[in-house]
Amino acid sequence: MSIVQEFKEFAIKGNMMDLAIGVIIGGAFSKIIDSLVKDIIMPLISIITGGGVDFTQKFIVLGSNPNNLQSLDALQKAGVNVLTYGNFLTVFLNFLILAWVVFLMVKGINRLRKPQEAAAAATPEDVALLREIRDELKRRPQ
The missing domain is CATH 1.20.5 (Single alpha-helices involved in coiled-coils or other helix-helix interfaces)
Structure with a gap:
């Protein structure tokens, strides 16, 4: 092939x-x-x-800030090393919410599948009848 x-x-x-x-x-x-x-x-x-809190504007200046810049955009344009933890918090919150919603969706789908799996796992009538006969024969004295 x-x-x-x-x-x-x-x-x-x-x-x-x-x-x-x-x-x-x-x-x-x-x-x-x-x-x-x-x-x-x-x-x-x-x-x-x-x-008035904008988490994307939360940052810590690492190193020197020679021009005493205060905005994140100005610091990044000047090439100052900046730790933007606010942006990370926003992205992390996005991830947690997305993971929670996916978890709830999977849980809901699994709940819908269980009745179908239980119906599929139901014992056929002939097998159930044979089991009853077997159990009755075991109970009889020999």
């Missing part, structure tokens, strides 16, 4: 299409989570912490 034929079978089976669909939906879902964190959660946290 040629490699082209093997690839064609792989693509037709659906594995590649399932993966492609998952990546596309995952990318779109990530944008939704980013917007949720940036546009809804962070403003709420800002209000709780006293208002």
Whole structure:
């Protein structure tokens, strides 16, 4: 079998299409989570912490700041070494929310699958009848 034929079978089976669909939906879902964190959660946290807090502008200047620059953009343009922990916190919060939502989705899907698996694992009537006969024969005195 040629490699082209093997690839064609792989693509037709659906594995590649399932993966492609998952990546596309995952990318779109990530944008939704980013917007949720940036546009809804962070403003709420800002209000709780006293208002006016923009976590993306939280940073620590590492090393010297010869021109005494105060904004993150100006520091980065001047080439000053800056530890931008606020941006990390925002990205980390995005990750936690995304992981939580994926966990809930998988949990929901597993809950939907359990009744189907239980139905599939049900013993056929003839096997159940044979087991009853076997158990009855074991109970009879010899």
